[in-house]
Amino acid sequence: ILNVEQSPQSLHVQEGDSTNFTCSFPSSNFYALHWYRWETAKSPEALFVMTLNGDEKKKGRISATLNTKEGYSYLYIKGSQPEDSATYLCAPKGRRALTFGSGTRLQVQP
Amino acid sequence: DGGITQSPKYLFRKEGQNVTLSCEQNLNHDAMYWYRQDPGQGLRLIYYSQIVNDFQKGDIAEGYSVSREKKESFPLTVTSAQKNPTAFYLCASCVGNQPQHFGDGTRLSIL
Numbered sequence: 001i002l003n004v005e006q007s008p009q010s011l012h013v014q015e016g017d018s019t020n021f022t023c024s025f026p027s028s029n030f031y032a033l034h035w036y037r038w039e040t041a042k043s044p045e046a047l048f049v050m051t052l053n054g055d056e057k058k059k060g061r062i063s064a065t066l067n068t069k070e071g072y073s074y075l076y077i078k079g080s081q082p083e084d085s086a087t088y089l090c091a092p093k094g095r096r097a098l099t100f101g102s103g104t105r106l107q108v109q110p
Numbered sequence: 111d112g113g114i115t116q117s118p119k120y121l122f123r124k125e126g127q128n129v130t131l132s133c134e135q136n137l138n139h140d141a142m143y144w145y146r147q148d149p150g151q152g153l154r155l156i157y158y159s160q161i162v163n164d165f166q167k168g169d170i171a172e173g174y175s176v177s178r179e180k181k182e183s184f185p186l187t188v189t190s191a192q193k194n195p196t197a198f199y200l201c202a203s204c205v206g207n208q209p210q211h212f213g214d215g216t217r218l219s220i221l
Contacts, residue, residue: 098143099155100152102150
């Protein structure tokens with residue numbers, strides 16, 4: 001079982017704040033890194049799939065970077081909005097399948 | 111619209127009973143997955159299947175069984191051997207290295 005750590009576990013920010021979270025994973029046997037957003041009462045929704053060291057992806061106000069050599073990825077949210085409130089899951093893919101971290105729960109206060 | 115359908119949304123199991131959770135997809139995805147979520151924890155992989163008539167154990171397969179007789183369907187049976195079945199179960203599918211698509215989940219409780 002891959003050891004995937006996400007930090008912080010939870011985060012409360014004010015509307016307009018920018019924030020970032022970390023996902024750490026073993027750098028060996030790495031194939032890809034997935035990020036998902038999971039809103040309450042909905043199913044997880046894919047944000048990014050990254051494969052190459054140094055990859056940067058952006059979707060609106062959300063962006064992510066990947067460092068496969070040291071085994072971490074950062075997710076950034078610029079100017080957080082209340083609709084960004086969700087749990088953000090990262091999942092590295094090894095040889096078999098995805099291994100999910102326990103997520104960072106973000107609450108954005110209006 | 112293509113998607114993944116899980117049923118039922120809520121399920122109750124009596125002691126000693128096997129129950130089956132349904133997962134159907136019309137996305138023409140080759141791979142399908144079953145995950146379990148417990149409070150405060152991430153998604154843990156129970157079983158997965160990359161092609162029809164083949165499936166692999168995940169990290170917590172004990173007390174569960176699956177079948178993959180059709181590409182569209184990947185039912186999960188929670189057997190009486192699973193002593194702590196109360197959890198939220200999610201089914202997902204994908205093709206190649208694309209992101210996974212998830213169903214809406216089934217919440218299983220013990221009566």
